[in-house]
Amino acid sequence: MKTTIKKWGINGEGIAFHEGKPVFIENAIPEEVIEFDIKSDENTYLIGEMTRLVEQSSKRRYPLCPIWKECGGCALMHVKYPAQCKMKEGNLKETLIxxxxxxxxxxxxxxNPEPLSYRNSCKLPFGEEYGELYTGMYERDTNHFQKMERCYVHSKLLEQTRQAVLKIMNEHHLKMYDDKKKTGYRTLVMKEFDSKIQIIFVTGKENLSEEFIHDVTQLEGVVSIWQSVKTETKREVFGDMRFIWGEEKMHLQLEDIQLSLLPRSFFQLxxxxxxxxxxxxxxxxxxxxxxxxxxxxxxxxxxxxxxxxxxxxxxxxxxxxxxxxxxxxxxxxxxxxxxxxxxxxxxxxxxxxxxxxxxxxxxxxxxxxxxxxxxxxxxxxxxxxxxxxxxxxxxxxxxxxxxxxxxxxxxxxxxxxxxxxxxxxxxxxxxxxxYRPRRRFDDRKDRDYKPRRRFDD
Missing domain, CATH: 3.40.50.150 (Vaccinia Virus protein VP39)
Incomplete structure (x- = not known):
């Protein structure tokens, strides 16, 4: 079927209309003409899948990340940055109305002054392929685990360190978590502030060797290492926290404010x-x-x-x-x-x-x-x-x-x-x-404004 995308959805989908129902189509952009198939009928709306892009929007760009569709973390990677901002302004306005x-x-x-390489932390589960550890993400609404070679929204130092940590882990032949044995590595958690990095290894009942820890401490910018032991199946990422090496807390300077962060503390990304x-x-x-x-x-x-x-x-x-x-x-x-x-x-x-x-x-x-x-x-x-x-x-x-x-x-x-x-x-x-509204005199017209006397009997 052929259609024209009319508007944005709140999750970055394109929305078209078919037989009076909205059709949500991932990776489609308003004003594009596409061909699509209906994947599912959800009673009040339809889920569609784009099969061919017929007329491309000027807002579309080539996405840097090769797995952006599968990962789902960056649903607007295919959209030029000014159009991303317009989409967010429009969706906010429409939702408020x-x-x-x-x-x-x-x-x-x-x-955002840095639309790429801005994210200061990551929390990524481990996978294993051909005997080697890797990190990745689960595809949205699935149990399919997607291997991550590189992330374009992580800060450059954070991403560089993530890759270096994985290399060291594989040199030490470390394994992903085995639920039966309750051993192995579950999740890699990292934070980067002011070019300093904290690493938290979420593991089963695992002893981190001195040789492994020493190799990780040699990485540029690493100042803090923690281990979190977790064998339960709860959704909470962390378990029992153990300080391993370096600085117990991360320190962050925001203008004239100093912040100290414990490993489980949240700060904006x-x-x-x-x-x-x-x-x-x-x-x-x-x-x-x-x-x-x-x-x-x-x-x-x-x-x-x-x-x-x-x-x-x-x-x-x-x-x-x-x-x-x-x-x-x-x-x-x-x-x-x-x-x-x-x-x-x-x-x-x-x-x-x-x-x-x-x-x-x-x-x-x-x-x-x-x-x-x-x-x-x-x-x-x-x-x-x-x-x-x-x-x-x-x-x-x-x-x-x-x-x-x-x-x-x-x-x-x-x-x-x-x-x-x-x-x-x-x-x-x-x-x-x-509430007392105040008139703002922002532009030339307002500066020249002079109130006129009213003659209202």
Whole structure:
């Protein structure tokens, strides 16, 4: 069958229409004419497969990665970068209209200065082929494991080190994890900050030889080695953590903020764009008496805005992250910043009773805000809210609820994850009773503007 692709899907697919139903077709680009087959009928929509590209879009490019289709991690590798950004802006706008009935101000996306080689960490399972270890990824929605020769979105040092580590492992004839014996190597986890690399080997009941560890320590940039012993089948990647060599923590400088990260601590995958995102939050945050940051992680955002509030309280449900965050507050001499371990919604409920909380920052997981959190926000007297989101769908649904009491002032998308359809964003909300729109005098027309006297009897 022949069709024209009409629009983007949220996962980077092209969408056409057949007999009144949308057809989602991977790797197709709007305005392209293609031939396709129907793979499945999902009642309200169809899944199609492109069989021939008839008329190619000017937005299409040759993808650098030879396994981009099979891997699925970079669903937009075949799309020119400016078109990727337009797609993300368009999908964000469409999602906000659909779920929040919002058609207001969305600022131009902050583009990634490095659309390739930007990712500062990886978490890759091991495979084995002809007696040699390799790392890879499972193809999306399958159990098929795809070998990775090279990743184009890893930072150059991270990728260079990943390949060198594999070479050393194979020189030592190491084996992948055997579930029956409970021995072998399961996952390779690496982080790179400021040209320094931490490596975590997730293994079964395995003793890492001194010779193997010595060889890995000779690699340029490697400063920390950990082992995580895991024999359970739980989805959690890590098991029992064991410090092996070097520095126990990673250290990261973000402008004038220093961060120390424990091996299991999460930090944004794109360091440079994280600074841009945090600066948006800082610029938009008003001077505050008491600010609460929910889902605060290791405390990066709270520390970035530490000079704009008398008191900042971060709330995080993972104790390791809270301990890490409080250490970071001490490291940055931020006496007005502290962190507690508690459920975000429950903590906010009692904090608004005890303190005059006037600003709230939230950076929830992809699932968005839970019902307790939304209910607490609506009942509170919090004047300003800044919502950092990694999922336009849950953001829009949450805003659809919050707009009962809050006005959306503006939204700033940030391209954190180039080559993928994902988009980060920052939303500024002000409580309806406190909203006072101010005219901006940005351009020549506005500078020349003079209010005219009204004669209204």
């Amino acid at each position: 659909k779920y929040a009935d919002y058609n207001g101000r969305i600022l131009p996306i902050i583009k 794109n360091t440079k764009q994280s600074v841009n995102l945090y600066n948006v939050v800082k610029d938009w945050m008003p001077r505050s008496k008491t600010t609460v940051e929910a889902y605060s992680g290791i405390g990066a955002i709270s520390l970035f805005v530490k000079d704009k509030a008398q008191e900042i309280i971060g709330v995080e449900s993972i104790q390791d992250a809270v301990d890490n965050a409080n250490e970071n507050a001490m490291l940055n001499h931020a006496d007005n910043v502290s962190f507690i371990c508690e459920d975000a919604g429950s903590a906010l409920a009692h904090l608004v009773q005890e303190k005059d909380v006037d600003t709230l920052i939230v950076d929830p997981p992809r699932s968005g805000l839970d019902d307790t959190m939304k209910e607490t926000i609506l009942k509170s007297k919090i004047k300003t809210m800044i919502y950092v989101s990694c999922n336009p769908a849950t953001l829009a649904k949450d805003l659809g609820v919050l707009k009962k009491e809050y006005r959306i002032v503006k939204i700033q998308p940030v391209d954190m994850f180039s080559q993928t359809p994902h988009v980060e964003s920052v939303t500024l909300l002000v409580r309806n009773d406190d």
